Amino acid sequence: MLRWIVWRDLMLAWRRRADMLSTVFFFVIVVSLFPFGIGPETELLRKIAPGVVWVAALLASMLSLSRMFANDYQDGTLEQLLLTPQPLYLVVLGKTLAHWIVAEVPLVLIAPLVGAQFDLSNETLALLFVSLLVGTPVLSLIGSVGAALTLGLRGGGVLISILVLPLYIPALIFGAGAVEASIMGLSPAPHLYLLGAFAIVSAIFSPWAAAAGLRISLE
């Protein structure tokens, strides 16, 4: 069942490619604005790079979060998903997985490329990639709770940011921290372990909370 939900959401995303591309372009542009604004001060750029890329990834994921359940809600398919004979937990997990693949994976893939503007070494760029790979599932998972709770509300998009961005802070600290550690020649492993632990904990609790949120939103 999980694969049907993921497959369905991936196909829907493919038929609406423009939405996916807008998230990627937003990410690329926000990251690129910093080198333009600061100028060719490589020392400073290298220092801010991890934080800038991570913050841009958080903001870019905000763009797609409000759409996570809203489209299904409007055409009535979300009601039907709630009435399928399988745990809502799995439905939400499937939709979250699809959201991660559609909205976050492109950012992870393109991050080393846009990171090159900050004069980072290959090693650091690779680590940026790894930290985003481990950390971005957290964005989809915690974001799903915000998306479920704000479903059907006017101005839900802004409300999601207020609800969800503070919860992203641990992922930001450890994700950017891993890259910074490697720039300073320290081992990034502790940061990545903590980031991974945070991803696992949110994978356990977020679908459950989002499922409860959806039930409330659809009453």
Place this chain on the structure above:
Amino acid sequence: MSGRKRTAPCSQKRKDKSARACPFVPFCGSAYNGSGGQPTILELSKLGCVRGDRRLFSELDFAVSPGTLVQLTGPNGSGKTSLLRILCGLLAPAEGEVKWQGANIRSLGEEYFTSVTYLGHRHGVKDELSAVENLRISNALNGIEVSKQRARAVLEQMGLAGRELLPARLLSEGQRRRVALARLLVCDTALWLLDEVMTSLDKGAVALVRSLIENHLANGGIAFVATHQELGLPDTLTRRLELTT
């Protein structure tokens, strides 16, 4: 839940009114011979519904046995949709309970959904997907694998021949409704909850829906249909449940 306290005076007023004229007039068709010894399979007991600060209905008792069509009527805003959403488990009743084969549907959880098909106001049809994809995916999520050939055959039966592969956004309102209704041909659920499914359907489609329901009843199914149109099914099979404001 918090709305209940606020509505207490209002509900009292409604109850007084209901003492004069009972708000629910569940009367049977003239030749309806009770449950005919058949076991009650769906039971509504003391059901009450509050939306916002308005009490839509309360103390609703109703029992349905297999092979029965329940036609749900009442003016706009009388709670037809809310009742159907309570019956399918999307909405929690403010009071009372719905029992399916003797067990409260809230305690049955997902198991209950294997016996229910709900078609609401909103079609539940994805604009980006074709009719075939819509049908196959919505059934797959309900645990029924439908082959492409079968999906095409079913859609042809629904009068959508030649339009199976168009994205649903290119279909008319009535055709989209037909795509949604195609699910009834595939599902094997015992309880159908149909909310105003006749809107924007032409005469042919209405006849088709009627024959679908007739088949369903003949197989011992139950159908709750909220509609203002006369379905024209025999009175022996039809019971009416009228909600008033």
